[in-house]
Amino acid sequence: MSDYNLSHLDELEAEGIYVLREVAAQFERPAILFSGGKDSICVTHLARKAFAPARIPMPLVHIDTGHNFPETMQFRDDLVKELGVQLIVGSVQDLIDRGEVTEESGFNASRNRIQTPTLINTIEQHQFDACCGGARRDEEKARAKERFFSHRDDFSQWDPKNQRPELWDLYNGQHQPGEHFRVFPLNNWTELDIWNYILRENIAIPSLYFAHEREVVRRNGQILAYSEYLNLRPDEKPETLQVRFRTLGDLTITGAVESDADTLEKIIGEVAAARKTERGGRMDDKRSQSAMEDRKKEGYF
Amino acid sequence: MAQGLLRFITAGSVDDGKSTLIGRLLYDSKTIFEDQLESIEQASTQRGTDGADLSLLTDGLRAEREQGITIDVAYRYFATPQRKFIIADAPGHIQYTRNMVTGASTADLAIILVDARAGLLEQTHRHSFITHLLGIKHMVVCVNKMDLVDWSQERYDEIVDAFRSFSSRLDIPDIKFIPISALQGDNVVDRSEHMAWYDGPTLLHHLEHVHVAADRNLQDCRFPVQYVIRPQTDADRDFRGYAGRVAGGVFKVGDKVVALPSGLSSTVTSIAVGDKQVEKAFPPQSVVMTLANDIDLSRGDMLVRENNQPDSMQDLDARICWLSEQPMRPGTRFELRHTSREAKAVVKEVVYKLDINTLHRIEDDIEIVMNDIARIRIRTASPLLVDDYRRNRTTGSFILVDPGTRLTVAAGVIYS
Numbered sequence A: 001m002s003d004y005n006l007s008h009l010d011e012l013e014a015e016g017i018y019v020l021r022e023v024a025a026q027f028e029r030p031a032i033l034f035s036g037g038k039d040s041i042c043v044t045h046l047a048r049k050a051f052a053p054a055r056i057p058m059p060l061v062h063i064d065t066g067h068n069f070p071e072t073m074q075f076r077d078d079l080v081k082e083l084g085v086q087l088i089v090g091s092v093q094d095l096i097d098r099g100e101v102t103e104e105s106g107f108n109a110s111r112n113r114i115q116t117p118t119l120i121n122t123i124e125q126h127q128f129d130a131c132c133g134g135a136r137r138d139e140e141k142a143r144a145k146e147r148f149f150s151h152r153d154d155f156s157q158w159d160p161k162n163q164r165p166e167l168w169d170l171y172n173g174q175h176q177p178g179e180h181f182r183v184f185p186l187n188n189w190t191e192l193d194i195w196n197y198i199l200r201e202n203i204a205i206p207s208l209y210f211a212h213e214r215e216v217v218r219r220n221g222q223i224l225a226y227s228e229y230l231n232l233r234p235d236e237k238p239e240t241l242q243v244r245f246r247t248l249g250d251l252t253i254t255g256a257v258e259s260d261a262d263t264l265e266k267i268i269g270e271v272a273a274a275r276k277t278e279r280g281g282r283m284d285d286k287r288s289q290s291a292m293e294d295r296k297k298e299g300y301f
Numbered sequence B: 001m002a003q004g005l006l007r008f009i010t011a012g013s014v015d016d017g018k019s020t021l022i023g024r025l026l027y028d029s030k031t032i033f034e035d036q037l038e039s040i041e042q043a044s045t046q047r048g049t050d051g052a053d054l055s056l057l058t059d060g061l062r063a064e065r066e067q068g069i070t071i072d073v074a075y076r077y078f079a080t081p082q083r084k085f086i087i088a089d090a091p092g093h094i095q096y097t098r099n100m101v102t103g104a105s106t107a108d109l110a111i112i113l114v115d116a117r118a119g120l121l122e123q124t125h126r127h128s129f130i131t132h133l134l135g136i137k138h139m140v141v142c143v144n145k146m147d148l149v150d151w152s153q154e155r156y157d158e159i160v161d162a163f164r165s166f167s168s169r170l171d172i173p174d175i176k177f178i179p180i181s182a183l184q185g186d187n188v189v190d191r192s193e194h195m196a197w198y199d200g201p202t203l204l205h206h207l208e209h210v211h212v213a214a215d216r217n218l219q220d221c222r223f224p225v226q227y228v229i230r231p232q233t234d235a236d237r238d239f240r241g242y243a244g245r246v247a248g249g250v251f252k253v254g255d256k257v258v259a260l261p262s263g264l265s266s267t268v269t270s271i272a273v274g275d276k277q278v279e280k281a282f283p284p285q286s287v288v289m290t291l292a293n294d295i296d297l298s299r300g301d302m303l304v305r306e307n308n309q310p311d312s313m314q315d316l317d318a319r320i321c322w323l324s325e326q327p328m329r330p331g332t333r334f335e336l337r338h339t340s341r342e343a344k345a346v347v348k349e350v351v352y353k354l355d356i357n358t359l360h361r362i363e364d365d366i367e368i369v370m371n372d373i374a375r376i377r378i379r380t381a382s383p384l385l386v387d388d389y390r391r392n393r394t395t396g397s398f399i400l401v402d403p404g405t406r407l408t409v410a411a412g413v414i415y416s
Helices: A008-026 A038-051 A070-083 A092-097 A115-126 A191-201 A264-273 A291-298 B018-028 B034-047 B062-067 B094-104 B122-133 B153-167 B203-209
Strands: A030-033 A060-064 A087-091 A130-132 A149-152 A180-183 A212-219 A222-225 A239-245 A255-258 B005-012 B074-079 B084-089 B109-115 B138-144 B174-179 B222-224 B227-229 B241-245 B256-260 B265-273 B276-278 B286-291 B302-304 B311-322 B333-338 B341-354 B373-386 B397-401 B408-414
Touching: A008 A038, A008 A130, A008 A180, A008 A191, A008 B005, A008 B227, A008 B241, A008 B286, A030 A038, A038 A070, A038 A191, A060 A070, A060 A092, A060 A115, A070 A087, A087 A092, A087 A115, A092 A115, A191 A264, B005 B018, B005 B094, B005 B122, B018 B074, B018 B084, B018 B109, B018 B203, B084 B094, B094 B122, B094 B311, B109 B122, B122 B153, B122 B311, B122 B373, B138 B153, B138 B203, B153 B174, B174 B203, B222 B241, B311 B397, B333 B373
Parallel strands: A030 A060, A030 A130, A060 A087, A130 A180, B005 B084, B005 B109, B109 B138, B138 B174
Antiparallel strands: A149 A180, A212 A222, A212 A239, A222 A255, A239 A255, B074 B084, B222 B302, B227 B241, B241 B286, B256 B265, B256 B302, B265 B276, B265 B286, B311 B373, B311 B408, B333 B341, B333 B397, B341 B373, B397 B408
8 A cells, every 4th residue: 555545434534524624614403413312422423533632513413302311411410510511401301391293102112203303403493504413324325425515405404316416525405594514424334344343443422332231122123211100011021131222313212232242343343344324223213114204304414 | 444535436328337336345254234135135035136235335326226226426435455435426317417526525435337248338337428528537447247248358358449539638648448247247346267368457446456655736825714713702803714625736834825815925833633733735635824914805705825826816717517407508607616705707609518428529519508518708897816727626516506596507517
């Protein structure tokens, strides 16, 4: 290898940093959507690198379903303090309390769908014109179609059949008042890239990603974390297993996998050998072939 | 991983089998996951397809699956022990050419699929020409569906000859031809047992070994300033760093540099990636540079070397691909984006449009409509710092934005 070849991780990092700087340069009120999951942690890490030695020039926005893993909340608060950035929380519970959204009921009830109105509400309230997220094209087939600068109309809708052309790295962030962009600096990363990068950069992540003992419930081939928010069927009983999470979302929909991977190296070994996609454990995607596309059109992450 | 990253696009006409080819690459290189396969098997059964329809892997939108076509580019990722790959699966329909252009603009290599029964079609020509226009230096022409022409070498040779005669007028230095059957997997990952007459590499073998790093310009130092970093914190009150992505050449600490357009000189005092100090920066790295003295330098400006400067131009001679449903005539005003700079621009003249099948110039029709490729002259309100696109893809390219709709309406490359 010559002196002027970049490893593929270096190339992906350079691309992500470039995208984040372009956001800071082109928009009035940008933000980073922070879920506490590994992908948004990586976006935040790239932002730290992009603007060093200055602070990240945009707030972190957390859409809080109220059904959180306590570990994620602690992690979020520690990180915000360390970075010295502003944290803005959009609360699903607040919208429910105000009667603006109605919660689902039943055994598979989740707050996944009503995150969308909460997110849109938060964007409107703070007049964000660009929201950077950790979504990756390799996650899901609708996400495979995403641009880096992805346009949303003034109802926050995505029009996948009529996306703006995006040439070279000349990103066009111009928009009409009320419209905004979702920006995806990690578009070209795979799950394995994320883990290898976390290892290389020594990035802190919530303990939930590592194997631990937990009370869980098996449902439709999934392993769900047992909590007060999960409605049990009569025949279901919590059991204790050694598990870890591949993605972190709302407590009620994020599936765990049985695993003894308690180090990053072991996780990377597992991910490299995995025969199922990481979102294979997400109940929210299983609802139909177009579950993600439909939610994204409405304004989902 | 010896070869790093390869970005490639699959192009060609509708039904030439692009999505099936990608499905085959992913399937045979064992990068399809169980739940993905389960999901497409289920969908294939529902639709009454024989076997798993591999194209369902990339056709991710509801409207695409309904119509069995590709509307927008889908990106797919896979790796072999040799290399990491990013695939842009481009739509074949002429109506979605602008999405193909999107996918091609960041590719190092283009795979053009040709249906062995149909031979070269208008979209084969259009996509090949766009590949040339966008300066992609490596092309692989896959003659697909060889199973449907009885694996005929004669038919294959006919298509290769026809393509060669067309491509002799294009500037693509590296073109390979491979006979394949994406559906049955011949010569994609595994060698075909049906075509003993072909002794070249399989497609995957070629993709793993093609050398593209040399395509990057390491001669002409170009650093468009993207963002100025001024911390305003107690620890770094006096820090002033210039953030950007190196567009050409190698910058080293201690180098004398010139800021354009001001023409002021300075010296590079540090280069950093994040909080890590490095000695040099080269494309496509994103870095922060500091200079020995405070000079006027902000977004849209460029750092270069004194003895190697880009052209400063207000009148551009450009080839464009028109991407908007709204037609364009000379006199129309736009906002032009070039590197990190924006400028008002007006189209002065349509020199000619291109007949994509014959590559003949059409000089008497000056209205540009969607998917047209044309040579135009543009004047900008302020000078741009440009290089010939063939020398530098970053400093030689621009987009036009409609000031009313704010949409990107054209992709342009500058020949100087």
